[in-house]
Amino acid sequence: MMTLGRRRALHLGLRLAAAIALTLAFMFPIYWLFMISFKTPEEIYSFPPKWYPGHLNFGNYAVLFRDGDAVTVWNSLVVAFISTAIAMFLGSICAYSLARFATGGRQLANWIVSQRMIPPIAVVFPIFLLYVWFGLVDTYLGVILLYTAFNLPYVIWMMRGYILDIPRALEESALVDGCNRWQVIWRVVVPMCRAGLSATAIFTFVFAWNDFIFALVLTRTEVATYTVQITHYFGGQSNFWAKISAMSALGTVPIFIAMAFMQRYFVRGISLGAVKG
């Protein structure tokens, strides 16, 4: 018969083992991606595969920067960052209005979030034709506008939930204490939903960062994003695995950095949203 203490230890051990196995399963592709990016072509194609490169070789990255391909990561950063900033600003104000003044009636919020459910493929070609008309194809403005528009419903929906969670009395107290509405938003609402703002901003940023279909159709050479650039390395004759992996690694780094800085708020933010439902 097992004692309670031993059973508990066994239980804990099993859970730990499962956690480690899961982590390994999820981390391995990322590990492999980074390892390939540091390998020489011979090492990449060697069989049996080498688990790690002989020495850290930055040549694959150097090629990307020398040929100017790395600028596509910069393009991704610019459009994702600016579109996130605009969507967060406009969306939060809009959400405040919906939450506190029931602007547009009770159903407007539902209608807005329904816009997010449009499959991108259904609208991307009409948008392309419009963009040709307006001369927005392959411009920062065009891509930023599109990502902003696509993210706004999500931002509005999420921020509306977070704002509804703030006790009204906090805002009323500030109104009595000498603030106008804008000051209330800046001094009460923003600090109160800092976690929600962070979580929403990350999701918004990641959407823009990961987008492929819009960028593929709406960019050519000037503002092509890194996701589009990677497809250029898949050739009819051969695939440039070194470039693919180096570019992919570059593409994951900004997300890692963003998550590292905002993890605390992010976790709190999504769990807040979970309670709200």
Added chain:
Amino acid sequence: MADLKITALHKYYGEVHAVRGVDLEIPAGEFTVLVGPSGCGKSTLLRTIAGLEDADDGTIEIGGEVVNHLAPRNRDIAMVFQNYALYPYMNVFDNIAFGLRSRNTPKREIEPKVRRTAQMLAIGHLLDRYPRQLSGGQLQRVAIGRAVVRNARLYLFDEPLSNLDAQLRDEMRGEIKRLHQELGKTMIYVTHDQIEAMTMADRIVLLRDGKIEQAGAPLDLFERPTSKYVAGFLGSPTMNFIAARLVAAGEGLDLQLEDGTTLPLPRGRFDKLLDRRDASVILGVRPEHMSRTRPGQERPGLARLEAVIELLQPTGARTYATFNFGGTRAIAELQSHEVSAINQKIELSIDMNRVILIDPSSSAVL
């Protein structure tokens, strides 16, 4: 000069007519309590004064100036909310300083003002703490501090003590009253608790269904209510209401209860009711105006009543005794040593000089 003057104020929430024509004048420096059951419009009235709700009709004047169109921040008011409404991301110092900073008070004035207010409220040692590290009573002190640190014309309190436990509530009641005496400011305080109203107010405004039922000094309302509603709302245990009939007795009037008992009314006091002979009335008797008859106790205006005790609720020095009073269950507040057991038969003396008579159709006090 009146610090606050309200004229014919109306407020609707959709179909609901929450405030129905309130006229009210509050002199400078007075502590006024708006009291009434939930849904009587007292909080709405306060919020309309603060500007957090728009008045649908009527005017609100603060310091002689009509403020209907002014935003809350321009009304020169400070307010304490029921749920404290402290900013969780600011420490106590910053919470108290919030209003001063919003109004661009010079920096060198903020610190001494905050410290003085904190001292006054005995929270001087908590200035670095965050709201989540404070107890309910401390939170409420900070909330009060945030309001009184500012030099406003009008201070509004929206049920500030209703989240506290009974002991703390008693303590804070005294604290707020002391604060009022120290500051001498005009304060309006909303509560549903009649004891808070009685103990704190210079003047009580009793609201019912969005209208003022009666306003006046606490003891005025307590001793000279104008309606059955007011008589029943103030006092604990509440006033006993017993159906009765006015009957002729020589020159004057007596009361006859439903079970045939006759109680003599003091001569002179109810002379204006002589033409109501044989009319139905409701007798209002406060529990504390009844006592067990002592041998040799004889004084004009005392009426005798046989009572069988049905229930005893001792509270310490006093005991609430339930008995059948002319067909109605009533409570008498007796000295604890005067009663001992249920089914005990005792004789009660009722102070008829202090009873009230109510017209059953209009519920007005006669």
